[in-house]
Amino acid sequence: MDQTTIQVGPELFAPAESSSYSGEYLPESLSIGPDTYTFAQPLNWNVLVSNTGGALLVAGSVTGVGTTECSRCLEAVEVPLNGEVEAYYLLNAEETELTEDEEDEFEVLGEDNTINLIPLLEAAILVDVPLQPLCREDCKGICPDCGVNLNEQSCDCAEARAKADAEFEEAKNPFAKLKELNLSNDS
Numbered sequence: 001m002d003q004t005t006i007q008v009g010p011e012l013f014a015p016a017e018s019s020s021y022s023g024e025y026l027p028e029s030l031s032i033g034p035d036t037y038t039f040a041q042p043l044n045w046n047v048l049v050s051n052t053g054g055a056l057l058v059a060g061s062v063t064g065v066g067t068t069e070c071s072r073c074l075e076a077v078e079v080p081l082n083g084e085v086e087a088y089y090l091l092n093a094e095e096t097e098l099t100e101d102e103e104d105e106f107e108v109l110g111e112d113n114t115i116n117l118i119p120l121l122e123a124a125i126l127v128d129v130p131l132q133p134l135c136r137e138d139c140k141g142i143c144p145d146c147g148v149n150l151n152e153q154s155c156d157c158a159e160a161r162a163k164a165d166a167e168f169e170e171a172k173n174p175f176a177k178l179k180e181l182n183l184s185n186d187s
């Protein structure tokens with residue numbers, strides 16, 4: 001058995017019983033939104049499984065470091081992860097009629113009384129990662145014109161673009177004036 005599966009022991013089927021479990025999880029890579037995370041070291045997880053009466057509550061945390069790309073400059077950036085795991089596994093699911101809402105809320109324990117933690121750990125990480133990972137708060141990103149990393153080099157593109165914009169505005173102006181003239185001639 002790998003370190004991402006919990007075998008629920010018979011003692012946990014009595015109300016108010018609980019057991020803690022911990023282990024490591026090394027995902028190959030995780031795609032989260034537009035970002036792909038890789039892991040040099042396994043993530044550490046620990047959870048407490050407790051019997052709440054009708055369900056097993058799995059609650060705990062998953063911590064570690066993921067590596068992804070800075071959303072502005074595309075350099076590798078290490079993101080500390082600290083996700084919260086929480087899920088309910090309904091006991092005696094086959095005897096209970098579930099509404100649709102309840103079906104979304106509860107997981108169903110496998111026949112062999114195992115809990116596969118991978119989806120829980122991945123969901124916890126997904127909630128925890130930043131929407132836009134950045135190598136640093138004030139990352140200057142990549143120049144859209146010449147492609148240099150503006151954290152490391154500077155380029156004249158922004159200046160050239162501003163000059164071109166100014167010239168464009170100037171070029172538009174005579175026409176605007178001409179239009180005004182025409183209008184006043186007509187009236």
Ligand SMILES: [Zn+2]
Pocket residue numbers: 070071072073074075134135136139140141
């Ligand atoms: Zn960056």
Ligand SMILES: [Zn+2]
Pocket residue numbers: 143144145146147148155156157158
């Ligand atoms: Zn440039």
